[in-house]
Amino acid sequence: MSDNVLVLAEHIGGQLSESSYELLGKAKELAAAWGGKAEVALFGPSDLVSQVEGADVVVSMDHPALADYTCEGYETALLSVLAERAPRLVLLSNATVGLDLGAALSVLWDAPLAAYVGDLRAEGDTPVATCQVMGGKVMAEVELAGERGICTVLAGAFPAAAGQAPAVSQEVVTAAAPDELEKLRMSLARVIEPEGGDVNITDAELLVSVGRGIDSQDNLELVQELADALGAPLSASRPVIDSGWLPKTRQVGKSGLKVKPKAYLAFGISGAPEHLEGMRDAELIIACNTDENAPIFDVAHYGSAEDLFDLVPALVDKIKE
Numbered sequence: 569m570s571d572n573v574l575v576l577a578e579h580i581g582g583q584l585s586e587s588s589y590e591l592l593g594k595a596k597e598l599a600a601a602w603g604g605k606a607e608v609a610l611f612g613p614s615d616l617v618s619q620v621e622g623a624d625v626v627v628s629m630d631h632p633a634l635a636d637y638t639c640e641g642y643e644t645a646l647l648s649v650l651a652e653r654a655p656r657l658v659l660l661s662n663a664t665v666g667l668d669l670g671a672a673l674s675v676l677w678d679a680p681l682a683a684y685v686g687d688l689r690a691e692g693d694t695p696v697a698t699c700q701v702m703g704g705k706v707m708a709e710v711e712l713a714g715e716r717g718i719c720t721v722l723a724g725a726f727p728a729a730a731g732q733a734p735a736v737s738q739e740v741v742t743a744a745a746p747d748e749l750e751k752l753r754m755s756l757a758r759v760i761e762p763e764g765g766d767v768n769i770t771d772a773e774l775l776v777s778v779g780r781g782i783d784s785q786d787n788l789e790l791v792q793e794l795a796d797a798l799g800a801p802l803s804a805s806r807p808v809i810d811s812g813w814l815p816k817t818r819q820v821g822k823s824g825l826k827v828k829p830k831a832y833l834a835f836g837i838s839g840a841p842e843h844l845e846g847m848r849d850a851e852l853i854i855a856c857n858t859d860e861n862a863p864i865f866d867v868a869h870y871g872s873a874e875d876l877f878d879l880v881p882a883l884v885d886k887i888k889e
């Protein structure tokens with residue numbers, strides 16, 4: 569075992585994801601505390617190495633089977649890197665790739681896994697993770713005792729800037745691709761882009777967003793009126809989209825879009841981690857939820873526990889005055 573912390577870099581369309589930098593920043597902090605190095609495993613085209621200036625060590629593996637993410641390909645590649653590097657801790661995103669890989673790695677690499685991690689610190693030699701449980705209503709502090717561990721970390725948990733800052737010196741290691749990559753049973757067939765033609769909520773400076781608290785499609789008219797009065801598009805949490813009340817292009821969150829408006833108004837949204845992932849970077853968050861303990865209030869700058877069916881018409885009246 570080493571004192572190093574290894575991050576799996578994620579990329580799409582030749583661009584490293586923001587979350588990779590967030591993980592790398594935390595990896596540098598923990599590795600410094602343990603006297604180790606911050607390492608990045610980078611699978612796919614080796615020219616992406618130039619985007620990872622912040623790592624002390626980049627382990628690059630370039631193989632046609634790793635051009636696109638598949639669980640089978642990345643699992644094979646990562647296990648071979650872990651056997652070679654033996655880091656103290658592995659950091660993955662708590663998103664599609666990390667959730668997919670984390671549990672499999674935990675079994676195959678024989679290491680404890682902390683998922684939905686919102687905070688992470690070193691206590692002596694031990695990583696201590698704060699994890700969201702039950703959609704963020706309860707937090708659990710977890711010690712990853714032993715020689716190695718894995719964390720899947722929520723998007724936005726740590727700033728990206730530290731991961732983007734160049735390392736004092738950098739070593740680039742070219743890892744040999746394991747033979748198993750020639751025999752994969754899984755490959756990416758195609759990427760299905762969301763339908764276009766609707767408003768782009770990621771461009772909006774102001775968003776009025778609605779959740780299951782709206783109760784029915786007919787009631788959407790109420791929040792649409794507020795959105796129109798403010799000149800803002802209407803966005804929503806996943807249940808509203810899954811019910812077919814608004815198009816998929818309006819969904820905020822993990823399996824929807826990440827938005828960063830100047831102001832985000834949330835009505836009847838509980839604040840599940842998958843929703844927060846898409847909107848917690850908004851400059852100003854104002855939430856209305858009848859449940860005072862709803863997790864949305866943990867990220868909101870202003871909040872109201874009024875019934876949205878009272879508050880929204882009152883706001884519309886005020887704006888029209």
Ligand SMILES: Cc1cc2nc3c(=O)[nH]c(=O)nc-3n(C[C@H](O)[C@H](O)[C@H](O)COP(=O)(O)OP(=O)(O)OC[C@H]3O[C@@H](n4cnc5c(N)ncnc54)[C@H](O)[C@@H]3O)c2cc1C
Nearest residue numbers: 779780781805806821822823824836838842843857858876
């Ligand atoms: C892999 C995965 C991906 C996911 N991706 C997404 C995603 O992209 N986006 C997303 O949003 N979710 C996503 N989810 C779902 C997520 O876990 C939650 O289920 C969802 O966000 C809950 O939506 P909600 O807050 O609208 O509903 P609920 O959790 O049911 O909350 C409704 C809230 O409305 C409040 N309320 C009820 N009536 C009123 C009223 N009259 N006035 C005011 N408040 C009221 C309630 O107190 C409650 O807090 C994903 C889940 C998984 C597993």
